[in-house]
Amino acid sequence: MRYEELSDEPCSITRALVLLGDRWTLLILKTAFAGIRRFNGFQGVLGISRSRLLDRLDRLVAHGILVKRTPESGGAHEEYRLTEKGHEVYPILMALRDWGDAHLAPDGPPIHYLHDGCGGEARVHLRCDGCAAELTARDITLQAGPGFPVPS
Amino acid sequence: MRYEELSDEPCSITRALVLLGDRWTLLILKTAFAGIRRFNGFQGVLGISRSRLLDRLDRLVAHGILVKRTPESGGAHEEYRLTEKGHEVYPILMALRDWGDAHLAPDGPPIHYLHDGCGGEARVHLRCDGCAAELTARDITLQAGPGFPVPS
DNA sequence: CCCGCTCGGTCTCGTTTCGAGACTGAACGG
DNA sequence: CCGTTCAGTCTCGAAACGAGACCGAGCGGG
Known part of the structure; x- marks a missing residue:
């Protein structure tokens, strides 16, 4: 639990890194910028394990960097999309x-x-x-x- | 061994992330920019374990991002300093x-x-x-x- | 209706990575 | 000669991770 405590540091670099700076998170976001939106899309492109990918997506959704929703254009399947905070x-x-x-x-x-x-x-x-x-x-x-x- | 293979991808973001994008590496570099140069300095400020810190420093030195040397100003102890590649x-x-x-x-x-x-x-x-x-x-x-x- | 497919998501298990902290040897100071 | 500080090593238990089987829900074709 020591590592997460670093986000209490009065340093925006450190705080951002604790949130985004693991092996996968920025790669997932890079993939999102490339237009990938579906769970299996991320998994196939990156080769990350399914449970790890779900952890990361959930965390990004919880922090308002992605939103998860079913597209209004009919499709029944989930989509993960960048929010404005994510775009930044x-x-x-x-x-x-x-x-x-x-x-x-x-x-x-x-x-x-x-x-x-x-x-x-x-x-x-x-x-x-x-x-x-x-x-x-x-x-x-x-x-x-x-x-x-x-x-x- | 799957994760490291990502650095074969024709994508500079991915390659940079495989090298710099783990939990500690960018934090170590941030600390280096703050003027820390000694092994125990990094370890004390970040709270990273000693063996992990050594791994990361060795890797950064191997990639020419840091140099390790004993300062010419007398001091007997090692210093890790940013190279130009590191500065960038x-x-x-x-x-x-x-x-x-x-x-x-x-x-x-x-x-x-x-x-x-x-x-x-x-x-x-x-x-x-x-x-x-x-x-x-x-x-x-x-x-x-x-x-x-x-x-x- | 049923069958096969794909979807997001869960579960288990064995491996790798990691942290905590004791330990080493070398250099320095008094 | 002793105590301290330094970089670096070692061991062990805990946490993160990958691979892949598995699940229920929806969808399409026949």
């Missing part, structure tokens, strides 16, 4: 892709992610909200925010 | 932080990540390399790239 994990996946393309794709990117309109590549940028400069880890300083526990 | 995972952590701040921080961000120079907030943006538009998952189309296996 996309930049995480794209950051992983950027790093993977740079370091794990010796023959070049296996897949291009292109802007519908103009055909340009989608890329993740770390930018300053104030001056719009492009940032790296070295340009950043940490400071306690409103969610940081006060030593009362 | 920072946007992944920042994307996780953005999502965590938005959905797991009801009292506001626990920690601000501020641009050294101007004090603005650092944020991750998904942008089109061509037209510089801000993108979401809905604006993106997939297309096979040079690293995609040809059906020879």
Whole structure:
């Protein structure tokens, strides 16, 4: 029970990782972004065991990242779909892709992610909200925010 | 041995996740970005078991994400430091932080990540390399790239 | 109506991964 | 020479996991 306690840490990275950062969860979400919606779809594509997949889907539904419903277009079978909260994990996946393309794709990117309109590549940028400069880890300083526990 | 085989998939997200996407690896890297360099430092901060920590550090060193060395400034003890390849995972952590701040921080961000120079907030943006538009998952189309296996 | 199929979901069992914590050897300080 | 701290190893019990059989519900064809 020690690992889950990490989500009490006043750190959004840690909290997000405790929720999303196991072996399967982000892979499931990546598959969902690829348009897969059915239980057997996920299971077939990923090769995850059925009970594990159900655990993960249930957890994602419980946290409002997926919704489970039967499609109104007649079909009798269940669907798992991304909520808005789920859609917002996309930049995480794209950051992983950027790093993977740079370091794990010796023959070049296996897949291009292109802007519908103009055909340009989608890329993740770390930018300053104030001056719009492009940032790296070295340009950043940490400071306690409103969610940081006060030593009362 | 099934899970590791996923890194053969022609998908940079999947490959990155097989390497970085277990419960501890990204947490270890986050701790490294926070300035921790020593074995006992990681172990104390994260509460990970010693043998697991060693596994993960060894793997990160083997993949060139960390380097292990004794600091030239006298000290007799080992140090684990981020390589350039390691530094480049920072946007992944920042994307996780953005999502965590938005959905797991009801009292506001626990920690601000501020641009050294101007004090603005650092944020991750998904942008089109061509037209510089801000993108979401809905604006993106997939297309096979040079690293995609040809059906020879 | 019945039969075979696919669906999401459950159950069991053997394997792998993991955590807790005792332990080792080497380096350092007093 | 002793106590401490360091990185790293070892053992053992607990938890997570994979494979695959199994279940009931719906659906389609005959």
